[in-house]
Amino acid sequence: MDRYLIPPDTPVSLGRFDPADTGGLRENDTEDRLEHLNRRLETLQELLYAEGKHKVLVVLQAMDTGGKDGVIRHVFEGVNPAGVKVASFGRPTEEQLDHDYLWRVHSHTPRTGQIVIFNRSHYEDVLVVRVRGLVPAEVWNRRYQHINEWERLLAEEGTTIRKFYLHISPEEQAERLQDRLDDPAKRWKFRRGDLDERARWGDYTTAYEAVLSQTSTPWAPWYVVPADRKWYRNLVVATILVETLEGLHMDYPPSEDDLSGIVIPPAG
Ligand code: AMP
Ligand code: MG
Secondary structure, three states, X not given: OHHHEOOOOOOOOHHHOOOOOOOOOOHHHHHHHHHHHHHHHHHHHHHHHHHOOOEEEEEEEEOOOOOHHHHHHHHOOOOOHHHEEEEEOOOOOHHHHOOOOOHHHHOOOOOXXXXXXXXXXXXXXXXXXXXXXXXXXXXXXXXXXXXXXHHHHHHHOOEEEEEEEEEOOHHHHHHHHHHHHHOOOOHHHOOHHHHHHHHOHHHHHHXXXXXXXXXXXXXXXXXXXXXXXXXXXXXXXXXHHHHHHHOOOOOOOOOOOOOOOOOOOOOO
């Protein structure tokens, strides 16, 4: 999976990443694999909670229809919902806009033993905000540095961070938008505004390239996940998360009491 990892301070050109890459695998050969990873993740999440030492933050970013919701549904399938929290960040409220842009995300960062998934994130403040010119260039330009330092703070205080850019092609997006238009059960997801965003594909690509080039750090790395094939996208994200959690070398804590020789008595 290291080929999807962006090393720190590396200029990234997304044109060099194939959104349809499947790592030489075929869907039929990998059916059990995601299920196996789901079970591993389930166990590792329980261990994370039991051990109570680490916090885990997963950041998901993508163009519209890129599959953020799909990843949340399929990668975390079967994981105890009590141990995982999803925080979604849409348009900021007036109160949020009256604060610095990290204010609204900070309170959603994970507590000890918890996994939090950011569905969109503080990165919107250098993506949509940049593309739409919602603040002057000198304002968003400073933010890459803020973000790196803020993520460093989280990491130094015990948070393991992994960030995923789900990389789809404009052709795949066209198909997915068309599906949303055609399927009555998906129409609610379609907004006219989605086409305005699509019209800015090139600007978003430039903005994402700046994010990937400037904010992949040893303490909060970015992965570019090929996402035209949903099954492969899920497999890549699940594999990286399982490897990350395994890398924490967690253990179940010992019981606080001496439990040797205990026999459960009949109920009184
Ligand atoms: P969705 O994820 O489809 O519910 O859409 C959420 C919308 O909120 C997207 O169009 C984002 O671009 C927008 N959004 C998220 N964060 C910000 C932000 N900081 N400033 C402006 N718009 C944002
Ligand atoms: Mg949307």
